[in-house]
Amino acid sequence: MWSSHVKTGTELTISSISATALAKEFGTPAFIMDESDFRDRAAAWNIALNNAFGSNAGTVYYAAKAFICVEVARWIKDIGIGIDVCTGGELAVALKGGIDPAKIEVHGNNKSVTEIEKAVAKVELILPRLKCMETINLWPKLKRLWQLVLAQSLLIHSMK
Numbered sequence: 001m002w003s004s005h006v007k008t009g010t011e012l013t014i015s016s017i018s019a020t021a022l023a024k025e026f027g028t029p030a031f032i033m034d035e036s037d038f039r040d041r042a043a044a045w046n047i048a049l050n051n052a053f054g055s056n057a058g059t060v061y062y063a064a065k066a067f068i069c070v071e072v073a074r075w076i077k078d079i080g081i082g083i084d085v086c087t088g089g090e091l092a093v094a095l096k097g098g099i100d101p102a103k104i105e106v107h108g109n110n111k112s113v114t115e116i117e118k119a120v121a122k123v124e125l126i127l128p129r130l131k132c133m134e135t136i137n138l139w140p141k142l143k144r145l146w147q148l149v150l151a152q153s154l155l156i157h158s159m160k
Contacts, residue, residue, distance in 0.1 A: 003015070003034035003037040004040070004041075005034050005036065005037050006034075014032055015034050033067070033072070039078075042062065042076070046079070046080070046081055059081065059082040061082040061083060061105055062081060064086065065086055068083075068094070070096050073093055073094050073096065073098070080103075082103035082105060083099055083105070085105065085107075086107060088114065088119075091104065091119060
């Protein structure tokens, strides 16, 4: 998806910076993200969700699998939206970027025991969200998760 700040024509520019200048500074190939556009779009989704559903709006989540690094995680934190992570690495980046664990959704199938252990060990606030973690092979993972929770003497207050 193109940034709303991309201009084409004689020369491609992103936020008024020419592709040639970016290539000279960063080399090629390069992955360029427009922070202003990212923030604008995330805020627009958040506003639209709240306008449409009011107090029942829920949370806008950015999918880390689209692209995640510590700086993008910081943007997500600043904007105040949530993040959807699938792997232990994505979880580590989200936490390093300072995202509130209550705004982290851990989901997806095929979680290793190690990834479940890391999610449980990192922050207790993630535990209520692990209910969404598995859509396939749910029960074996929940059984293992429960064993981990008991082993670490953690309490799950809400598994609604």
